[in-house]
Structures are given as C-alpha cells and as structure tokens.
Amino acid sequence: RPSVQNKRSSQSLFTPIASKEADLKIVLLGESAVGKSSLVTRFASNAFDADKESTIGAAFIVKKYYVTDPETNEVKLINFQIWDTAGQERYQSLAPMYYRNASVAIIVFDLTDISSLTKAEFWIAELEAYNREEHKIQILLVGNKSDLSKNENDNQISETVERLKVPYFKTSAKEGTGVDELFKYIVDSIDDGIFVESR
Numbered sequence: 001r002p003s004v005q006n007k008r009s010s011q012s013l014f015t016p017i018a019s020k021e022a023d024l025k026i027v028l029l030g031e032s033a034v035g036k037s038s039l040v041t042r043f044a045s046n047a048f049d050a051d052k053e054s055t056i057g058a059a060f061i062v063k064k065y066y067v068t069d070p071e072t073n074e075v076k077l078i079n080f081q082i083w084d085t086a087g088q089e090r091y092q093s094l095a096p097m098y099y100r101n102a103s104v105a106i107i108v109f110d111l112t113d114i115s116s117l118t119k120a121e122f123w124i125a126e127l128e129a130y131n132r133e134e135h136k137i138q139i140l141l142v143g144n145k146s147d148l149s150k151n152e153n154d155n156q157i158s159e160t161v162e163r164l165k166v167p168y169f170k171t172s173a174k175e176g177t178g179v180d181e182l183f184k185y186i187v188d189s190i191d192d193g194i195f196v197e198s199r
C-alpha cells in the first residue's frame, strides 16, 4: 500500500474555489507520549512517523480543509489551526495564549495507559474552569493507540466517559483509524455563523 497516495494529498492538486471560509483553532492536550503530535501529523498529512523526535515549545500547523455542501454544492474552506503543546504539558500549566481563541480542545489519552486518562481528567477540569471565565471551548476526549489496545481498560474508560459527559472517540494515529470521524465531527459541529465570504 503506497503511504503517500491518499485522498487528501490528491485533493490539494486541484484547489477548489471556496465561496466562504472560516478560521478554526484547535488545541491538543494530554499527557506526554499519548500521541498528540502523531494525531496532528495523521490529520494534516495522512502519515505516521514512528521515529519523530519531540520538540519543546508550542507549535501549530495550518491545514486547509474543504467541505462541499451536498445540497447547494457550495464549497467552504476551513483553515484549521492546530496547536500542539509540543512537550510543554509537562509543566502542568500552559501559557494563556495556548487557549486564547480556541474553538475546540482535543484531550488525548492512551487507551493502554490508564494513568493518562487521569491526566486527561485534569485537563478537562482545567478547561472547564477556563470556560467559566472566558469564551466556550468545545471539549472532545480521544482515546488513542487503539491498535495496541486489548480493551483491558474499557470498563474504567466507559465509566469515566459517562461521568465527564464529553464526546468520546477512539483513534489510532498509527493506522489512521478514527481520525477522519473525529475531524468530521468537528466540521459538522461548526457554527455556520463563523464563515465569512472568501477574500
């Protein structure tokens, strides 16, 4: 199976003309090594780099994402700005600019490491506190590394998910499973009001 041939990269050969566009900032949070930057890479370039080295310091990538309205055929462009903590999660608190203007927070844990779920709960609590004071960030929970999971922690995970009342997704950044569903959910929940006429 060729790894670079995929529908997203071929899509970019013919850039559609969008009539409307919106900027959408997404932040990723979670314990180190749960797969945050691998998920970003998977979404942005449909690739997985097992040997990549972590970089320290906040980093973000911009990904253009086109959606076509099935009824009107109108093409809309979403400029995803995806922020990766890039190691700073180790310091327990992130610069306020990390959250500023974010619409969505993806909280990631490792399905095979139950302690990373506890850490995810910590970040969710932190975001809920932020949401009480600032604007509202949609919170999504992601259990990553489904390719390694033998469902050993499923009971505890479903109890936690039920208690937290946040949308929950299972992914494998390595194999690519679940990543499209996650971003499709984000696209589907975008408020149409944030789109502006394309420049």
Ligand code: GDP
Binding pocket: 030, 031, 032, 033, 034, 035, 036, 037, 038, 039, 049, 050, 051, 054, 144, 145, 146, 147, 148, 171, 172, 173, 174, 175
């Ligand atoms: P981050 O610190 O949260 O950004 O995590 P990374 O993206 O750097 O990933 C940490 C390690 O987990 C790396 O060795 C990745 O190759 C590996 N990894 C990430 N996602 C997956 C996955 O879905 N499955 C497997 N098997 N390994 C993964």
